Amino acid sequence: MSVKSAARVLDVIEAFAAERRPLTMSELARILAIPGASCLELIRTLAGRGYLYEVERRGGFYPTGRLQAQAAVIGAHDPIVARASDALHALRDRTGETVVLARLRGHEVLYLDVVESRQSVRYIAEIGATRPVQANSLGKALLAALDPAARDVLLAEVEFRPFTARTLDRAALERDLEASEERGCYCNLGESVPDLGAIARPLRLGDRYAVSVAGPLARIEAALDAHAEALREACAAIEGRDS
């Protein structure tokens, strides 16, 4: 179980990011579905620390720039994302598709950074979102980088339910991993969402990370080899900088 008030702080942040306007105490309480009294305490805490301000008397609260200032400092010093950022942007520009950096968390894939495609039809994902390992190109790349014992333990906990007609079961997944190993690139062609295609590659950077290129299935399939090559070079660039 998680810490209730800690989670609520995140809820508040997300509520403001979603609403994009000042919220009164009761509006916020309604949005978060919590009692007004609890919401008041929460707002007071955040306002007292300089993270919220009252826009006008009774005109609702809005976050000050303090959160953004802190987040900017934090973002600039991320040990992994900051290092990979240039190469990920270059990869996005070269492929024209959305690029994702991720790692394993438990038996899920955690998205650490998303560099969005500029095309009008594009893959969109939220930083911090998670995906199931078994139906995700990044998941496959991350699984491939694990030693077999750890992979077995992990896959034992996974529930292989079909997301689309193309979703693999455990046996098919292991065959796919083996087949992809030689190529060094791991695909997900419509296995999680019907029209979504992606290719990924593991990254050796301290611990195990992975990078993917994702977009509409047809576009990804058509340019698979070119993207794979671009991905390979991008990963080499990221890994190379440190060694």
Add this chain to the structure above:
Amino acid sequence: MSVKSAARVLDVIEAFAAERRPLTMSELARILAIPGASCLELIRTLAGRGYLYEVERRGGFYPTGRLQAQAAVIGAHDPIVARASDALHALRDRTGETVVLARLRGHEVLYLDVVESRQSVRYIAEIGATRPVQANSLGKALLAALDPAARDVLLAEVEFRPFTARTLDRAALERDLEASEERGCYCNLGESVPDLGAIARPLRLGDRYAVSVAGPLARIEAALDAHAEALREACAAIEGRDS
């Protein structure tokens, strides 16, 4: 009293912004001066929501870009700061000094936005920080914009202790406010910090806000009239956009 775990989430954010590197559970617990067990719960909550990730196995946690992504959206839609931003930057460039946007919170001044000077010796303040009204140019401007009754109530709660040799007592403050009213500009010349000078002006924007130009005392005093004029024009520009 504030909500403990909510405040701790802010502590965590500030700790990472200050340390600028991954922190293990026990390091964070030490920095925040809280029990390890409590810190673990907190980290799990934040990590579970995708706001923290483990950089390497046992290698410490670091915030993902999720916080930054949310903060960026929030910052772009601030009803006050977003509107004033251009004019504040222009004012900074014109005066060469740090510019601050603030409002009243209780009997303190709350800094909403800070646009830093680019000079090597400059005034620095943190967004979200607070200052006493009675020894602050923004505080004076905000007091001046209040009706006399409200001002009396507010000043009754203020403790007039001297920060420097130049700090005013209540009588001197009221004389200063009156004298400044005509000019429309409110000064703080070494009243809070010996070498700090600032001039401020109230802003009529929904509720009462104020803008200041601050820097080393000598520089501010030397360019007082020029800065006052620049400040006047900047405020007019901000107020004008909406009406």
Add this chain to the structure above:
DNA sequence: AAGCGAGCTTCACATACCCGAAAAATCCGG
């Protein structure tokens, strides 16, 4: 390989917090 030290995790109890209800303040239409 084994011991050691640091860090992580679990557990049960005591406390501070969350909640519902009621009061106070504020707003709005008349």
Add this chain to the structure above:
DNA sequence: CCGGATTTTTCGGGTATGTGAAGCTCGCTT
């Protein structure tokens, strides 16, 4: 200027949560 509706705030009890101690895991050193 008044009365009803809405929002904000206060308050005290029940309970989820924070805490300290103990056990466990991991990595490092010898």
